[in-house]
Amino acid sequence: MLNKFNKIEQTRSIFILKGVIVGLISGVLGSIFRLAVEKMTEYVQNFYVFSQNEPLWLILWGVISVVIALFVGYLIKGQPHITGSGIPQVEGMLEEEVHYRWFPVLWRKFVGGILSVGTGLFLGREGPSIQLGASVGQGLSNMYHSPKYEQKILISSGASAGLAAAFNAPIAAVLFIVEEIHHTFSPLIWLTSLVSAIIANFISLYIFGLQPVLYLGHMQDLPLKYYGLLMILGIILGVLGRLYQKNLLDLPKWFNKLPIPAAFYGIVPLVLVIPIGFYLPQLLGGGNQIILSLEENHFPLLLLLFLFLLRYIFSMISYGSNLPGGIFLPILSLGAILGALFGEFSISYLGVEEYYLKNFIIISMAGYFTAIGKAPLTAIILVTEMVGSINHLMPLGFVSLIAYIVVDLLGGHPIYESLLDRLVSHKKIANTNEKTTIEYPVTAESVLDGYAVRDFSWPKDTLLVAIRREQEDIIPHGDTILQMGDMLIILTDSQHAALVKKELRQKTLIK
Structure with a gap:
């Protein structure tokens, strides 16, 4: 031992x-x-x-x-x-x-x-x-x-x-x-x-340097009396996040209408960005400067709405062109603008104190990212580390949870998972016999917890070769009882690995 x-x-x-x-x-x-x-x-x-x-x-x-x-x-x-x-x-x-x-x-x-x-x-x-x-x-x-x-x-x-x-x-x-x-x-x-x-x-x-990427200075704790507003904000972010998912996944349908090869779609955004740069050079880029300026300038509501629509539409054009570039920061900037829009409205018409504006900006970034990526823990910690403050963990978690529930009810899936499905949907996999092992956990919500190995209908072309339990590897038998926390080591063909994982998720998830 x-x-x-x-x-x-x-x-x-x-x-x-x-x-x-x-x-x-x-x-x-x-x-x-x-x-x-x-x-x-x-x-x-x-x-x-x-x-x-x-x-x-x-x-x-x-x-x-x-x-x-x-x-x-x-x-x-x-x-x-x-x-x-x-x-x-x-x-x-x-x-x-x-x-x-x-x-x-x-x-x-x-x-x-x-x-x-x-x-x-x-x-x-x-x-x-x-x-x-x-x-x-x-x-x-x-x-x-x-x-x-x-x-x-x-x-x-x-x-x-x-x-x-x-x-x-x-x-x-x-x-x-x-x-x-x-x-x-x-x-x-x-x-x-x-x-x-x-x-x-x-x-x-x-x-x-040591200063966080999106440092907004000291923030007041948001009082509990405003959590009703946060629930409304979470619902809005969930709905708009689902809309973003749909629009992003529909982009190839629009770009494929262009009479140029797909590799050169980048001509479109690189030409269209010129008038934006000429008239509004401060808006260029992923959006971190926009986020930092929102709390300082207190933009009017109509200008914030214009900023959101411009960045929403052109971020779609930029990403849909197949150019190498991410959507993390554009999503965070859109969330920040939505937070500023909601915060300025609340300050002007609902009596919210002005110094809470940055709270709404930060909270909205995490909520919008959660709605699109369906990764709430990542969103909460990412925003926390980027702004350099832990005062807002509770409202971040609250809004992210609401946004997650809303987008889930609307049928949304994690955006990167959907993009991967689209990427490989037409890929033909070679018929090889190369073997590989995959790891699959027995989680708290899995039906496998308490099952005997022989009682579960395992996917085709798979073999359970080991169970990793704490610090020990167990060779499974038919009467071995699976437990929460087990890591299953499953042997399968390389071309079937992804399908096996998906089938296991479908079969083991408690409905």
């Missing part, structure tokens, strides 16, 4: 060391990517300010924008998996539904992401950062000649490091991997991901 525990501790130490290496490389790469995007966006904004006095320069910029679109389109044609945020692709790799080589994706995503996000489009840096980190983890696992389970752990830890470097939110990065990517809790995954995220975050803090 002592030898078994020593072996487990040794395994953890090895993964901690590998997590440090993944975090170091991903942190440096993600920080360079973030710095390049911020500097390019700053230069582009300054150019638009300059062009307001010399508008003829816009002709040259229009030509440059088309050249950028064609170049990024060339990168996409060479490696289609660099399109969009990259999060569905990472999730697909971990579920063995998507396969690509790491280095062509890494350098193309890096260059294409800087050119796409840095030109001022309404895209976020976090999605590309996650895929860059995941590619680092995949590359290192290839160098180590890692088995498949270890490769998945290193890819997950790289993704976590990428998100931590993008937003200085290491705890939210780990939660995102557990809650959004894996949907299960694995000790080795969270431990390695936490190590990578902390290391990457340290590097990012060294470069960008």
Whole structure:
């Protein structure tokens, strides 16, 4: 028994060391990517300010924008998996539904992401950062000649490091991997991901400073008497979040009507952003500057409504064009505008004190993100780390819960899961006999708790080979009783792995 525990501790130490290496490389790469995007966006904004006095320069910029679109389109044609945020692709790799080589994706995503996000489009840096980190983890696992389970752990830890470097939110990065990517809790995954995220975050803090990304200063605690307003806000965010999901998933239907190849759809937003940049250069980018300005300026209601509609529509155009860029930050900025809109209305007509405006902004970011991503824990901790205050955890949780329930009742699914389903819906899987193992947990709401192995109707082409219970691996027999907390190790064919997971979720979920 002592030898078994020593072996487990040794395994953890090895993964901690590998997590440090993944975090170091991903942190440096993600920080360079973030710095390049911020500097390019700053230069582009300054150019638009300059062009307001010399508008003829816009002709040259229009030509440059088309050249950028064609170049990024060339990168996409060479490696289609660099399109969009990259999060569905990472999730697909971990579920063995998507396969690509790491280095062509890494350098193309890096260059294409800087050119796409840095030109001022309404895209976020976090999605590309996650895929860059995941590619680092995949590359290192290839160098180590890692088995498949270890490769998945290193890819997950790289993704976590990428998100931590993008937003200085290491705890939210780990939660995102557990809650959004894996949907299960694995000790080795969270431990390695936490190590990578902390290391990457340290590097990012060294470069960008200790101040949180969306620091809004000190906030008053929101009184309980306003929780009725928060319930209304949560309902609104849930409804609008579901609308966002539908519109985002319908984008290919609209873009496919364009008479140009899909790889070059980026021409559309890169040309349309020019008048926005000329008249409103301060609105360019993912939206973090917008969020910071909402509380300072107290915009009129009509202007806030205009800002929301503009950012909503153009973020759809930006993301639907297949350019490398994420939706994390655009979603948070839309949520912040909705919070400011709701807060200003409450201040003007419902007697709410003016200094609570920033509370509504922060709370709404988490609620809107929850409604779209259906990852409430990630949303709550992400916003908390980004604004640098824990005073609002209770209202954040309350609104996120309401928004989650509303979008669930409206039939919404996690947006990245839906994007992955769309990505692989027409993919033909080769008929191979390569075997793989998947891990599936017995959770509190699972019907497997208390079942004998022989009494459950297991999916076809599967074999339960082991049960990991606490620190012990159990070889299962027909009369072995499954317990909550067990991690099931299931052998199946590689091409069936994702379908087996989905079937298990359907069969084991208590209805």
